[in-house]
Amino acid sequence: MASMEEELLPILDTVSSYSGVAFYKLVKDYVGIVESEVLEIQCIKNIRILLRIPDVFSFFQMNSKDTFSLKKRACIIDDDMSYVVRAGIRSNIEQFIELLKQFEESKSTNSNFPSQTTTSIVIKQPGQCICHQVNxxxxxxxxxxxxxxxxxxxxxxxxxxxxxxxxxxxxxxxxxxxxxxxxxxxxxxxxxxxxxxxxxxxxxxxxxxxxxxxxxxxxxxxxxxxxxxxxxxxxxxxxxxxxxx
DNA sequence: GTGGAGTCTGGAAACGGTTA
DNA sequence: TAACCGTTTCCAGACTCCAC
Structure with missing residues (x-):
């Protein structure tokens, strides 16, 4: 079974241009339905906004009617109305955000993504052949x-x-x-x-x-x-x- | 059956590296 | 420097498949 990273890698370059419905659909397809709704209900409609939000689950602290249905699906709720975001939901979104952060970082530094490689290859000059750098x-x-x-x-x-x-x-x-x-x-x-x-x-x-x-x-x-x-x-x-x- | 589109096969020409 | 070798692209003809 392919990981989220493997599935998203081929399209990461174009994801940054996604906004609104297209963005929510992408999250729904690759991350999860509930995860997509968590972003949609907060109007986090593109990557730029998502990466600036410190905690996408903080809105659950509100006891709003609008969010209660989603809260029931995304969280485990105690009798005293305290809640814990389900580990799978949190893990999925955090992994997604981490992946996007790494990709944005690699773009800004012009480095290869993903950063983990199976062998050490150092490109000293742009366009240089790697032939003699791989042993x-x-x-x-x-x-x-x-x-x-x-x-x-x-x-x-x-x-x-x-x-x-x-x-x-x-x-x-x-x-x-x-x-x-x-x-x-x-x-x-x-x-x-x-x-x-x-x-x-x-x-x-x-x-x-x-x-x-x-x-x-x-x-x-x-x-x-x-x-x-x-x-x-x-x-x-x-x-x-x-x-x- | 016919015509169009796609595939397969073989040959020719060109290019660059090697060698005597 | 010329001959040879190994590779490429390009082209043409034969063949197959499919829709009409």
């Missing part, structure tokens, strides 16, 4: 030098230093690209390739690679010999097949 092996011992992820990232970093017509691809990356293009389809493969420059070979290059390893796949043509060779190589005699009509 995967030293900073993460679990990152085996022979693992595919390592090879894949190294391949990208190497290609980022090359002009696009001189990319070189590790055989493991070519093999991965070949499998990816088969399972994802042409459009999905191109979408990924265009958004990850240097990560995957072009369709033409991939086609040449497939020809070089004798991969051409034809409908209704079963390659039992190749299958047997592979099963022998992994000492297995079981095959699972999925059929669709």
């Amino acid at each position: 995967i092996n030293k900073e993460n011992e679990g990152f085996q030098s022979k693992s595919f992820v390592n090879i894949f990232i190294r391949n990208i970093l190497n290609n980022l230093e090359m002009p696009s017509n001189n990319y070189h691809f590790d055989p493991m990356v070519s093999k991965f690209a070949s499998a990816l293009s088969i399972v994802s389809g042409h459009n999905a493969y191109e979408f990924i390739r265009l958004n990850l420059p240097g990560a995957l070979p072009s369709i033409t290059t991939l086609r040449n690679y497939n020809q070089s390893i004798s991969l051409p796949l034809r409908e209704c043509e079963f390659r039992f010999d190749s299958l047997k060779t592979y099963l022998d190589s992994i000492d297995s005699s079981y095959v699972f097949m999925v059929c669709s009509s």
Whole structure:
């Protein structure tokens, strides 16, 4: 299940322009219905206002008829009418506010968001290539030098230093690209390739690679010999097949 | 059956790096 | 410096799917 942060990250950049109904709908969708009503009843209609409110639950101190219904859903109310905001509601809104604060802060300092990264990367100059600033092996011992992820990232970093017509691809990356293009389809493969420059070979290059390893796949043509060779190589005699009509 | 849209495949040309 | 290599984009033709 995705966290609130994971869900909100892609749209955080545009959230700051939301106001009124659009803002309440966003809170309703990503934070919660009650949480949205808490903001709406106080006319906290955008991020700017929300971040300036010290305590969004303070209005519950009022014994107003308008707020009683909402108070019953958002709080645990004692016989003497004292109340405690439900932990889940408070946690949700506080997490939401904290996320917005971090994002606003990152915008004002032009730093990356979220601030927690899996490896330390220091950008000394704007636009500078990070190729030589990431040392995967030293900073993460679990990152085996022979693992595919390592090879894949190294391949990208190497290609980022090359002009696009001189990319070189590790055989493991070519093999991965070949499998990816088969399972994802042409459009999905191109979408990924265009958004990850240097990560995957072009369709033409991939086609040449497939020809070089004798991969051409034809409908209704079963390659039992190749299958047997592979099963022998992994000492297995079981095959699972999925059929669709 | 037909026409349009989309997809797949193969070839050509261009570009930049490497090597003798 | 020229030949070669590996990659890219672009283009054209064949094919498939779908609505009419």
